[in-house]
Amino acid sequence: MSVQEPSSKSSTTTLVPAISDAELEKLLNREASAFQRELEVERILKAFKLNPYDILDIDETATPEEIKRRYRQLSLFIHPDKTPHASAPEAFDLLKKAESELSDVAKRADLDAVIMEARILLLREFNPPLPASTPDSDPALKALGKQWKVMMRAKCKEMLIDEEVRRRKAIKMNLANEGLEARKKEEEITLRKRKAEEDKTWEDTREQRVDSWRSFANGKKKKKTKVQILG
Structure with a gap:
């Protein structure tokens, strides 16, 4: 009895191209x-x-x-x-x-002014309060480390938001005032137009009024009776 050897199936292997260390790092x-x-x-x-x-x-x-x-x-x-x-x-x-x-020099100056004001307000919160001229190298500020910058950014954020709110309110107020002025101008224009129309109507009906007056005057003359003298 002959023993058959199992047939081996041919398998294809996908080869991954090798990559150099330099290419991998890149x-x-x-x-x-x-x-x-x-x-x-x-x-x-x-x-x-x-x-x-x-x-x-x-x-x-x-x-x-x-x-x-x-x-x-x-x-x-x-x-x-x-x-x-x-x-x-x-x-x-x-x-x-x-x-x-x-x-923009002007815009940066305005921003820096807000930042300076925020710094002054924070310095006043120290106990005892620190003068506005206190440099960042001051021991009290250096002791805070990065926390000082965090405090500054937070205070600046608070103040810039307040500034923006005030700015928007001012714009809104200006727009409201402009709207009021615009309405006043419209009313003035409407009044002028109405007056012009009334004047035109008055002029256009002048002859009619004159004729009416003449008719009225002539009627009165015809109705006059002769006065008889008794005696």
Whole structure:
């Protein structure tokens, strides 16, 4: 009795091309970079919109050159062409707006004035209160570490929101006043038109009134009776 050997099935093996360590590192770096870009987009979107320093993530003491350099770095890093994040265009626009506001001397001065006021108010809350001229290098402030910056940002946020509320109320009030003025002007125009129409009607009916008066006068003359003298 002959024993048959089991037939071996031919199997095909898919070979994965080998990847070098350098290529692997490059791939991982690319993935990490894409992830960091998306994180930066998220940070910008979550930043406090009324504070351009928050959006650019830069210190209030930055020079105009440092602000422009920071903007260029971030705008290139999260550019919509390089970042697949769906909200990258929105983050890019926020960056542009923040850089524009900080490049405007008057707008930056107004913002810095609010920040300075917030700092003074915080210094007054110390026990004993610290003078407005207290530098960040003061031991009392250095002891707080990063907490001092957190406190400053929170106070600035509170004050900027108050400023924005007042600004919007003023705009609303101006619009209401403009509406009132517009209504007054409309009423004046309506009155002038009505007066002009009345004057025109008066002129157009002048002949009719004259004829009516003549008819009335002639009628009175006809009704006059001759006075008889008795005697």
